[in-house]
Amino acid sequence: MTTTAPVDGAHASGPDQLIVVSGMSGSGKTVALRTLEDLGYYCVDNLPAALMPAFVQALSHSTVGHRKLAVGVDVRNRAENLNRLPQILAELARSDIGYRLVFLDTRDDVLIKRYSETRRRHPLSGEGLGLAEAIAEERRLLKPMLALADRVVDTSDLNVHQLRRLVITEMGLTPGAMTLLFESFAYRRGVPTDADFVFDARCLPNPHWDSKLRPLSGKDAPVREWLEAKPEVKQFGDDLLAFLSTWLPRFEADGRSYVTICLGCTGGRHRSVYLAERLAEQLRPRYGQVLTYHREME
Secondary structure, X not given: OOOEEEOOOOOOOOOOOEEEEEEOXXXXXXXXXXXXXXXXXXXXXXXXXXXXXXXXXXXXXXXXXXXXXXXXXXXXXXXHHHHOHHHHHHHHHHOOOOEEEEEEEOOHHHHHHHHHHHOOOOOOHHHOOOHHHHHHHHHHHOHHHHHHOOEEEEOOOOOHHHHHHHHHHHHHOOOOOOEEEEEEEEHHHOOOOOOOEXXXXXXXXXXXXXXXXXXXXXXXXXXXXXXXXOHHHHHHHHHHHHHHHHHHHHHHHOOOOEEEEEEEEOOOOOHHHHHHHHHHHHHHHHHOOEEEEEHHHO
């Protein structure tokens, strides 16, 4: 079962200026940070904890004025930095910097399975520890982070898409706004299980059969121009835009915070990508928080 457990003592009122993402290696921290980056956060992974106050202050008062920051802090930090984290976060609080500490956790058996499947090395495995021992040592080192967490998320039973959705709805969402995700996919690899709408673009002309366009994607100008020259592609896109413009406001009025619109084609690289990008661009002025995810290009 997936849990999102709030912890007493949140350190910020109103919009957060800083989200600190920590957790077990293999729990999905990279996915979380990439998703926050898509939502407009300035993200830095593996920042030494001791540098966090200076980093936040510098960016907050720069001419660019980054107001949405996310920092990944995990076991790759030196142990003394992790032990000093309570004092470091207290320093942030004294500077009137609001923050949330989110800890991603995963069961040991799931972590072992993930490492076995990806064949990646655990960050502590180079210290003469086996995988199970490295995970146990990591848990010990991260106890200060877990104790300070404002939110603990168990990702054991989440896939990448579900974790992205959770991050958007639980961490990065502007209150009261509806987020749209346009996801392209290949039918031969299956329809995304979290789709709210699915549209089939396989009836449209396919750039794949043009040898010059085959290596490209629907994000590349030559492919876009080729598709835009086809009247049926234009009509298909216009019809989808009209449909979504009519019905998405009904979802928003019903209190929905997140809608996933999936567009599929044969290979998931040309037609579906083009349509996802086009619709996202057209609807972004209306909804603001509009994301794209191209499954076959990740």
